[in-house]
Amino acid sequence: MLTRISRRDFLKASGAAAAAAVSGCRQFAPASASAPARRWFKGNLHMHNQWSDGEPLPEWAVDWYKSNGYHFICPSDHNIFQTDALRFDGFGFNLPPSDPAAFKGETSLWKMVSPAAGWAKLTRARIDQAAERFGRDSVRTLVVGGQTFVRMKPFAELEKQFVEPDRFLMIPGFEQTGGCPDGRQVHVNFINVREAFPYIAAEQPGEILERTYARGRELYGRDYLFTANHPLWRYYDVSPADLIALPQIRLFELNNNEVTGGFDAHPRGWTPERCWDIVNAHRAAHDQPLLLGMGCDDRHVYDGPAKAWSVVRAANLRAGDLIDAIAAGDFYASNGLDFADIRFDGRTLAVRIDVREEGAHRIQFVGTKRGYDPSRRTVDVAKGPRCPERRIDVYSDSIGTTLATVEGTEGAYTLKPDDLYVRARIVRVSPELQPDWKSRPAAWSQPYR
Numbered sequence: 001m002l003t004r005i006s007r008r009d010f011l012k013a014s015g016a017a018a019a020a021a022v023s024g025c026r027q028f029a030p031a032s033a034s035a036p037a038r039r040w041f042k043g044n045l046h047m048h049n050q051w052s053d054g055e056p057l058p059e060w061a062v063d064w065y066k067s068n069g070y071h072f073i074c075p076s077d078h079n080i081f082q083t084d085a086l087r088f089d090g091f092g093f094n095l096p097p098s099d100p101a102a103f104k105g106e107t108s109l110w111k112m113v114s115p116a117a118g119w120a121k122l123t124r125a126r127i128d129q130a131a132e133r134f135g136r137d138s139v140r141t142l143v144v145g146g147q148t149f150v151r152m153k154p155f156a157e158l159e160k161q162f163v164e165p166d167r168f169l170m171i172p173g174f175e176q177t178g179g180c181p182d183g184r185q186v187h188v189n190f191i192n193v194r195e196a197f198p199y200i201a202a203e204q205p206g207e208i209l210e211r212t213y214a215r216g217r218e219l220y221g222r223d224y225l226f227t228a229n230h231p232l233w234r235y236y237d238v239s240p241a242d243l244i245a246l247p248q249i250r251l252f253e254l255n256n257n258e259v260t261g262g263f264d265a266h267p268r269g270w271t272p273e274r275c276w277d278i279v280n281a282h283r284a285a286h287d288q289p290l291l292l293g294m295g296c297d298d299r300h301v302y303d304g305p306a307k308a309w310s311v312v313r314a315a316n317l318r319a320g321d322l323i324d325a326i327a328a329g330d331f332y333a334s335n336g337l338d339f340a341d342i343r344f345d346g347r348t349l350a351v352r353i354d355v356r357e358e359g360a361h362r363i364q365f366v367g368t369k370r371g372y373d374p375s376r377r378t379v380d381v382a383k384g385p386r387c388p389e390r391r392i393d394v395y396s397d398s399i400g401t402t403l404a405t406v407e408g409t410e411g412a413y414t415l416k417p418d419d420l421y422v423r424a425r426i427v428r429v430s431p432e433l434q435p436d437w438k439s440r441p442a443a444w445s446q447p448y449r
């Protein structure tokens with residue numbers, strides 16, 4: 001039987017109830033022989049549409065995921081939840097009509113059609129695209145003062161339109177978007193909540209994370225997830241040291257392949273996957289719950305295939321079940337491969353690849369040894385053509401090493417006394433295969449200890 005890792009971690013920390021209280025995640029029931037069979041559900045908990053700065057109308061975006069094999073999504077628009085309150089402003093836009101009385105009795109967000117294309121603009125092409133698929137009745141427009149306004153469907157209407165029991169689920173949420181006065185960005189997702197709150201800015205990323213996390217606890221209580229998003233974006237903006245200092249943060253984006261990468265990486269800088277190991281080496285050495293890694297799309301533009309997602313093992317396609325499973329670490333991040341099984345009995349991590357395409361497969365067990373060098377040095381990076389001025393943290397190569405490699409589709413690794421934790425990365429071998437978080441196609445199990 002699978003031992004759910006974070007339960008073990010939670011119990012180790014200070015008792016399940018107390019640990020669940022600090023984690024921001026709900027406590028889950030232990031697996032038992034009589035528990036219903038659990039299945040893998042594919043989902044994406046980070047995406048955008050015209051409720052903020054994604055290109056398509058909301059129904060187009062939701063339909064894209066439903067039509068592309070996803071079981072669940074969270075339409076996580078920037079700093080807004082899709083309620084039916086009448087409004088004309090949001091993230092990056094404020095376009096009130098010349099005659100507000102024309103909207104008497106109307107609800108939800110209305111966005112003005114832009115004559116020109118460009119980032120975050122609502123263009124006629126997007127309206128036609130949605131109207132063609134869902135009908136002119138579905139895409140409501142109003143012409144006021146010579147300007148065309150389009151109504152964005154609120155979450156509850158999108159749910160009615162797309163949700164099907166056991167087939168497709170929508171989880172409410174939003175992305176809290178902003179940063180420090182010096183421009184460093186700090187974004188987090190609140191998942192399974194129906195109300196946004198004003199961004200909490202501060203001088204340092206760690207302070208924003210800490211205060212935003214605490215505000216979420218006050219407002220939402222339990223039954224929601226908090227994820228630290230794309231720490232590397234735009235350029236080492238959130239440091240592993242910030243996540244080390246905040247063990248209450250249990251989830252981060254390991255793969256946010258939509259926005260991460262548009263810069264010149266520093267040769268000694270950390271990657272998202274190394275960030276994960278840096279944080280977890282510390283947490284394991286200090287007997288704290290480990291940081292879990294999510295795969296997310298953060299999709300703004302809906303052309304081309306998805307770049308990352310998460311696959312969650314749960315008994316039912318229900319928000320509570322999925323959140324419990326994610327909080328328990330029973331999920332993996334993927335950009336193209338799947339695990340058929342992941343099992344950890346407290347000592348041995350055993351994984352099996354779900355082979356769907358011919359080719360050589362490899363399993364890499366990654367971890368950090370006790371006695372690793374935890375020291376942090378800093379490097380000052382001058383402003384360049386593709387990077388801002390930054391001070392970045394540099395860590396030892398003794399963190400996040402390959403403990404064992406299996407050429408094949410099934411493998412296991414038993415923790416040795418000097419191992420702090422172990423996780424599995426699976427890849428399909430090809431001449432183009434890149435190392436680390438850029439491996440593709442690949443998938444990443446959670447860390448176990």
Ligand SMILES: [Zn+2]
Binds near residue numbers: 230
């Ligand atoms: Zn973001």
Ligand SMILES: [Zn+2]
Binds near residue numbers: 046047048175298
């Ligand atoms: Zn985003």
